[in-house]
Amino acid sequence: MSYIAPIRPETAEDFTSLRRYLHTRPELAYAEHETSALVASYLSDWGYEVATGIGGTGVVGTLKVGPGEGMIGLRADMDALPIEEATGLDYASLNAGKMHACGHDGHTTILLAAAQQLASARNFSGTVRLIFQPAEEIGGGARTMIKDGLFERFPVDAVFGLHNWPGIPAGQFAFLAGPAMASVDMAIIRIQGRGGHGAKPHLSIDPVVIAASLVLALQTVVSRNVDPLEAAVVTVGSIHGGSLPNVIPDSVELQLTVRSFNETVRQAIRERITALVTAHVASYGATASLHYPTGYPVLVNDAAQTDFARDVARRHFGAERVEQGLRPITASEDFAFMLEERPGSYLFLGNGDSADLHSPRYDFNDAIIPDAARYWVRLVEDFLSTNTRAEARS
Numbered sequence: 001m002s003y004i005a006p007i008r009p010e011t012a013e014d015f016t017s018l019r020r021y022l023h024t025r026p027e028l029a030y031a032e033h034e035t036s037a038l039v040a041s042y043l044s045d046w047g048y049e050v051a052t053g054i055g056g057t058g059v060v061g062t063l064k065v066g067p068g069e070g071m072i073g074l075r076a077d078m079d080a081l082p083i084e085e086a087t088g089l090d091y092a093s094l095n096a097g098k099m100h101a102c103g104h105d106g107h108t109t110i111l112l113a114a115a116q117q118l119a120s121a122r123n124f125s126g127t128v129r130l131i132f133q134p135a136e137e138i139g140g141g142a143r144t145m146i147k148d149g150l151f152e153r154f155p156v157d158a159v160f161g162l163h164n165w166p167g168i169p170a171g172q173f174a175f176l177a178g179p180a181m182a183s184v185d186m187a188i189i190r191i192q193g194r195g196g197h198g199a200k201p202h203l204s205i206d207p208v209v210i211a212a213s214l215v216l217a218l219q220t221v222v223s224r225n226v227d228p229l230e231a232a233v234v235t236v237g238s239i240h241g242g243s244l245p246n247v248i249p250d251s252v253e254l255q256l257t258v259r260s261f262n263e264t265v266r267q268a269i270r271e272r273i274t275a276l277v278t279a280h281v282a283s284y285g286a287t288a289s290l291h292y293p294t295g296y297p298v299l300v301n302d303a304a305q306t307d308f309a310r311d312v313a314r315r316h317f318g319a320e321r322v323e324q325g326l327r328p329i330t331a332s333e334d335f336a337f338m339l340e341e342r343p344g345s346y347l348f349l350g351n352g353d354s355a356d357l358h359s360p361r362y363d364f365n366d367a368i369i370p371d372a373a374r375y376w377v378r379l380v381e382d383f384l385s386t387n388t389r390a391e392a393r394s
C-alpha cells in the first residue's frame with residue numbers, strides 16, 4: 001500500500017490517509033517545508049486567507065464569516081523528532097532517523113479536518129485563525145512565530161491547543177486550569193580538574209570523583225531548597241568523562257534537565273544550582289563552568305477559558321467524555337509562550353493504550369481524529385456564536 005496525500009480530504013477516511021501520509025514524511029524543527037506547503041494549499045483551497053513563512057515554516061489561515069468581531073486562534077504543531085522509527089507499520093517513516101513520535105502528524109491533521117468543516121459549514125460569526133507552528137520539540141517555534149509578529153498581524157482574543165495523551169482512554173478530553181505543564185531549562189556543567197595517571201591520584205584533581213559528589217549534592221536542591229508543597233525536578237541525564245580505566249581525565253561534563261511549575265521556584269533553583277556548583281567544585285580544588293540556557297516557561301491555562309473549553313466538551317460530547325482528576329504534567333510544551341501573550345487553554349485528548357510519546361514504537365490513534373476535529377469546530381462556533389459568550393472572551 002502506498003500513502004499519498006488525498007487531493008481534497010473530506011471524509012474521515014481521507015483524513016486518516018492524510019495523517020498516515022504525514023507520518024511517512026516526518027520533518028524536523030524549522031524544516032517542515034513539505035508539511036507546511038501541504039497545509040497552506042489545503043487552507044487556500046477551502047477559502048482561507050493564508051500567510052506562510054511566519055517564524056520560518058509557520059502557516060496562519062484566517063477565515064472571517066459574518067459581522068462578528070470575536071477572534072479565536074487554534075494551534076497545531078507540525079514537527080517530528082530525530083528518532084529511528086521501530087513501529088513496523090506499513091506507513092512508517094520514509095525519512096531515516098526522523099519520526100512523528102509525538103503525534104504532531106495527528107494534531108496537524110485534526111486542525112485541517114476542523115478547517116475543512118469550519119469552511120464548509122460557516123456556522124459562526126467572527127474570525128477564526130488556524131496557526132500551524134514549526135519546531136515545538138526543540139527551538140521554540142511558538143516563540144519564533146510570536147517574535148515574527150504572530151499576534152500583531154493575526155490578532156486573537158484567545159488561543160487554544162491540544163495534545164494527544166497516551167494512557168488517557170481514547171477520545172477522552174482532559175482539562176486543567178492554572179499551571180498545567182512544567183517549565184524546562186537545561187544546565188550544562190563542565191568540571192575542570194587536572195588529569196593524570198590513574199595510579200597516582202594524589203598528583204591530580206580528579207573530576208570524576210567531584211562529578212559523583214556533585215550529582216548527590218544536586219539532589220538537595222529539590223529536597224532542601226524547594227518548598228515541599230511545590231513540585232520541581234532536577235535530573236542529571238548525562239555525565240561524560242574519561243575513556244580509560246587507568247587515566248584520570250582533565251574534565252567531566254554533566255547535563256541536567258530542570259523543571260518547575262512557577263517562576264519563583266524556577267528562579268530559586270537556578271540560583272541554588274549556580275551557587276552550589278561553584279562552591280562544591282571549588283571545595284575540591286577544581287573549577288566549573290555552567291551554561292544554563294532558558295527553555296520553555298510554565299504552561300499556565302487561563303481559568304475562564306479552561307472552564308469554557310471544558311464546557312464545550314461536556315455540552316457536545318457528554319460529561320462522561322471529560323476525564324476527571326488530571327494532575328499537572330512535568331513534561332513541557334512551547335504553547336506556553338502563546339499563553340503568555342493571550343488567554344487560552346491547552347487541553348489533552350486521550351490516545352488510548354499506545355506506546356508513550358517520544359517512544360520509537362509510538363503511533364497516533366487515528367480513531368480520535370473525527371471527534372477531535374468536531375471538538376475544534378464546536379469550540380469555534382460557541383466562541384463566535386452570534387449570541388456571544390462575552391464572559392468567555394473577557
Ligand code: ZN
Nearest residue numbers: 102103104163
Ligand atoms: Zn508533542
